[in-house]
Amino acid sequence: MQETELKLELSRSGARSLLKKNPFGSSPAILQQRSIYFDTPGWELSKRGLSLRIRQSGNERTQTVKAGDGAAAGSFTRDEWERPVAGDTPILDDPQIRDLLAGAGPKLAPLFEVHVKRHRWNVIDGDATIEVALDLGKVVAADREAPLCEIELETKAGSPTALFALARKVDLITPAHLGVLSKAERGYRLLGSAPGAEKSASTALTSKMNAATAFARIAAACLKQFRLNETALGWSRDAEALHQARVSLRRLRSLCxxxxxxFDDSRFDQLREELKWLALELGDARNIDVMIGRASGSALSSRLEDARDDAYAAVEASLSSVRARSLMIDAAEWISIRDWRTDRSDAALHELSSRDFASGVFDKFWKKVAKGGNNLIDANDETRHEVRIAAKKLRYAAEFFEPLFNSKAKAKRHRRFIEAMKGLQDQLGSLNDIATAPDMLAALELSDVAGAKDLFSAEDKSKLLEDAAEAHGVFVNTRRFWR
Known part of the structure; x- marks a missing residue:
């Protein structure tokens, strides 16, 4: 069978507030649960996008195998197979399960456990039935453990919009952040090195997918990358985590x-504006980090460090706001339910193969970058900025749709194309930093501090312009991988 669920992360105090106010219309059933997760020493199941667990609840044990998209953000849709078992040893006699695990069975061993106290409700909202589970507990792997406090909402019947409405109701009672990790993923992360900044990763796509499905998968991956970096920022003011959080928002905005x-949906423009707002909220802190890396004088560095503290405090306030949390839930709903596909006049476009759609995108933005960058040395800052934005969208598109062009020859051409794009983007990005530095320093009242003018010297700009023109020539002469 297939399940669809939404995860939200709560604080312990928030969970207590939710239990006290209990907005779910009945008293919860309370269960103590212990789940053992299995895999091979080389994590073969995890690499295939599978998880296998045996969960004990009271005297009953249930074995569950799940197969799903690791890129999911908040709203998970996965295939699932369950069966009762007598003990803590996996039973693999079902032909479908045996084929799914394909040779991993003999090497399976317990990897980690999840212990929770589960509060469970069934909520009726119009024609919708939603199972709500609040889990309080911990994930235990070897000599490590991590607290777990999350609420899962799963639609059993009716429209999934009711599920998101209930999520917003929870967030009114206590701050609820979109959850993007399954319990299995939490366990695997606990076994690895301490998580830090999360870079973008390739999203599983196939040429058989239509354009709308490819969009939804990539968008979910961008949302997941943002939330993982947002969580990392909650632990420390890590410059790379901030940068990657901002990158994930840029990627999602570029994808849109x-x-x-x-899209033929009034919410599209609203969501894009909200994503722009959140990216701008992170912008000052990121710009200060860049200037700190280039600052040469101790006086300027010290003043920038003070400004950095204020900027990161503002980032933390923005990320903890109702507006930011609501944006994540709204984006997850929009991506998951896909109401933007309901205009039948665009049915042919929605069903266009993802590969054909991607090729059209590449052609469009390649022409913009090739034509716009013809005279970078004599162009003004605004024109170069427009070329930089077009180049960024082209590179993101090339990364988004890479799995659709995976033949040996196309993969090789793709690597060369990305290298050429990176070279051009690096030069255009440095030029943009020089162009924006004066206004940023003025806003921070640092224009007259010793070393400030070194951040945007004419000599540096002249050299960068020459390098940018050369990088543009390399880009134009690099073979296009999609042709």
Missing amino acids: SICKSL
Whole structure:
């Protein structure tokens, strides 16, 4: 069978507030649960996108195998197979399960456990039935453990919009952040090195997918990358985590721009504006980090460090706001339910193969970068900025849709194309830093501090312009991998 669920992360005090106010219309059933997760020493199941657990609840044990998209953000849709078992040893006699695990069975061993106290409700909302489970407990792996406090909402019947409405109701009672990790993923992360900044990763796509499905998968991956970096920022003011959080928002905004022909939905523009707002909230802190890396004088560095503290405090306030939390829930709903596909006049475009759609995107933005960058040395800052944005969208698109062009020859050409794009983007990005530094320093009242003018010297700009023109020539002469 297939399940669809939404996860939200709560604080312990928030969970207590939720239990006290209990907005779910009945008293919860309370269960103590212990789940053992199995895999091979080389984590073969995890690499295939599978998880296998045996969960004990009271005197009953249930074995569950799940197969799903690791890129999911908040709203998970996964295939699932369950069966009762007598003990803590997996039973693999079902032909479908045996084929799914394909040779991993003999090497399976317990990897980690999840212990929770589960409070469970069934909520009726119009024609919708939603199972709500509040889990308080911990994940235990070897000599490590991590607290777990999350609420899962799963639609059993009716419209999934009721599920998101209930999520917003929970967030009114206590801050609820979109959850993007399954319990299995939490366990695997606990076994690895301490998580830090999360870079973008390739999303599983196939040429058989239509354009709308490819968009939804990539968008979910961007949302997941943002939430993982947002969580890392909650532990420390890590410059790379902030940078990657901002990158994930830029990627999602670029994806929406790249794919805007798919949408006929009034919420699209609103969501894009909210994503822009959140990215801007992170912008000052990121710009200060960049200037700190380039600052040469101790006086300027010290003043920038003070400004950095204030900027990161503002980032923390923005990320903890109702507006930011609501944006994550709204984005997860929009991506998951896909109401933007309901205009039948665009049915042919929605069903266009993801590969054909991607090729059209590449052609469009390649022409913009090739033509716009013809005279970078004599162009003004605004024109170069427009070329930089087009180049960024082209590179993101090339990364988004890479799995659709995976033949040996195309993969090789893709690597060369990305290298050429990176070279051009690096030069255009440095030029943009020089162009924006004066206004940033003025806003921070640091224009007259010793070393400030070194951040945007004419000599540096002249050299960067020459390098940018050369990088643009390399880009134009690099073979296009999609042709």
